[in-house]
Amino acid sequence: MSTSTPVIRTDALTKRFPAVTALDQLTVEVQPGVVGLVGSNGAGKSTLIKILLGLSPATSGSGEVLGLNVATEGSAIRERVGYMPEHDCLPPDVSATEFVVHMARMSGLPATAARERTADVLRHVGLYEERYRPIGGYSTGMKQRVKLAQALVHDPRLVLLDEPTNGLDPAGRDEMLGLIRRVHSDFGISVLVTTHLLGELERTCDHLVVIDGGRLLRSSSTASFTEVTQLLAVEVTDNADGTADAEVHQRLTAAGLTVSADAAHILLVEIAGDDTYDLIRDTVADLGLGLVRLEQRRHRVSEIFTERETSTDHADPIDHEISTEPAGERR
Numbered sequence: 001m002s003t004s005t006p007v008i009r010t011d012a013l014t015k016r017f018p019a020v021t022a023l024d025q026l027t028v029e030v031q032p033g034v035v036g037l038v039g040s041n042g043a044g045k046s047t048l049i050k051i052l053l054g055l056s057p058a059t060s061g062s063g064e065v066l067g068l069n070v071a072t073e074g075s076a077i078r079e080r081v082g083y084m085p086e087h088d089c090l091p092p093d094v095s096a097t098e099f100v101v102h103m104a105r106m107s108g109l110p111a112t113a114a115r116e117r118t119a120d121v122l123r124h125v126g127l128y129e130e131r132y133r134p135i136g137g138y139s140t141g142m143k144q145r146v147k148l149a150q151a152l153v154h155d156p157r158l159v160l161l162d163e164p165t166n167g168l169d170p171a172g173r174d175e176m177l178g179l180i181r182r183v184h185s186d187f188g189i190s191v192l193v194t195t196h197l198l199g200e201l202e203r204t205c206d207h208l209v210v211i212d213g214g215r216l217l218r219s220s221s222t223a224s225f226t227e228v229t230q231l232l233a234v235e236v237t238d239n240a241d242g243t244a245d246a247e248v249h250q251r252l253t254a255a256g257l258t259v260s261a262d263a264a265h266i267l268l269v270e271i272a273g274d275d276t277y278d279l280i281r282d283t284v285a286d287l288g289l290g291l292v293r294l295e296q297r298r299h300r301v302s303e304i305f306t307e308r309e310t311s312t313d314h315a316d317p318i319d320h321e322i323s324t325e326p327a328g329e330r331r
C-alpha cells in the first residue's frame, strides 16, 4: 500500500438517528487502490457512503473525499466519484445505452462525449449487442454491469460499489470481481467495495476496513489479515477402511506433535521445528498413504469476527450476517 494522499479520510465521524448511532467516532484513512469495506447488516456501510457522497450530513466529526470536504463540497465530490448502489434502481423500459448516456449527461458530459464514453464503458463491462435492448429483460448479472457502467461513465477517480456481487452466481461473481480489479489496474480508478462475502475480499482487495456497530474494528492490508500461521494443513489419500486421517492423527500425536482435525479431511499440525515437514511426509509414507496437501495455513479474514465474538459475552449478530459463502448459497 502506498503512502500517497488518501482518497478517503474521516475524523471522529458520527451519525446519530433517533433510535441508533449508525456511525460512532469513525476515524479511518483509505489509500488509492481496491479497498474492501466490511461489516454486517446495519454496521453503517451505506450511511458512510451517503455521507462520503455529500448526500447526508454527519452529526459530528468530519470527512474528506479526494481532499474535498464532505460537508461543504458534495457536488464537487459527486463530479469526481462514481457510485454503484446496492439495490435494483434501473428503469426497465429503456436500454442500457439510453440509461448510461442519460447518467453521463447528468454528470455534465456533452452529448457526443456522453455517447462515446457510454460505448466505451459498456464494452468494458462486457455488454455488446444487448445494450440496445430494454433493461427489464436483462439478467441480474447484466443489470449489475449496467450499474457499474453508469458509475464509471464520467471517468471518476474513485468509485463506491455497494455489494456489486449481490445476486450473482459463482461465474458471474468471478467476472464482476475481475472487472472491479481491472477498473483499478486498467484505468487507475480507486475502488471502495462493500460485500459481506469475506472470501471475495481476500482475493480482490489490497486493503480492508472492518466496521461494526458504526465503529472501526480494524483497517489494514489484506496481506496482514492473511499472514501465515504456525499450522500445517495436511491432507492424505483415503485407505480402504476410511481410517487414514485417524491413523495419521494418532501417529503424529504419538510422535509429540499437536494435531487437530479440520473440516473436509484436513488435519492441522502445529509446526514444532524444521523437521515437522519430514516427520509428516515419512509418517504418511510409512502408512502407505499418499500426500495430497502439505502447506502452511494462512489466517482467514473471517477470523477477525470469530476472535471478536469469543472476546464478548453477548451474542453477536455479526456471525449470522457476515459470511464466507455466497449470499445465494447461504439461505
Ligand SMILES: Nc1ncnc2c1ncn2[C@@H]1O[C@H](COP(=O)(O)OP(=O)(O)OP(=O)(O)O)[C@@H](O)[C@H]1O
Pocket (backbone or CB within 6 Å): 017, 018, 020, 021, 022, 039, 040, 041, 042, 043, 044, 045, 046, 047, 048
Ligand atoms: N434514514 C435512517 N433513519 C433511521 N435509521 C437509519 C437510517 N439509515 C440507516 N439507519 C440505521 O443505521 C444503522 C446503519 O445502517 P446502514 O444502512 O448504514 O448499515 P449497512 O452496514 O449499510 O447495512 P446494510 O448492508 O443492511 O445496508 C442501522 O441500524 C439502520 O437501521
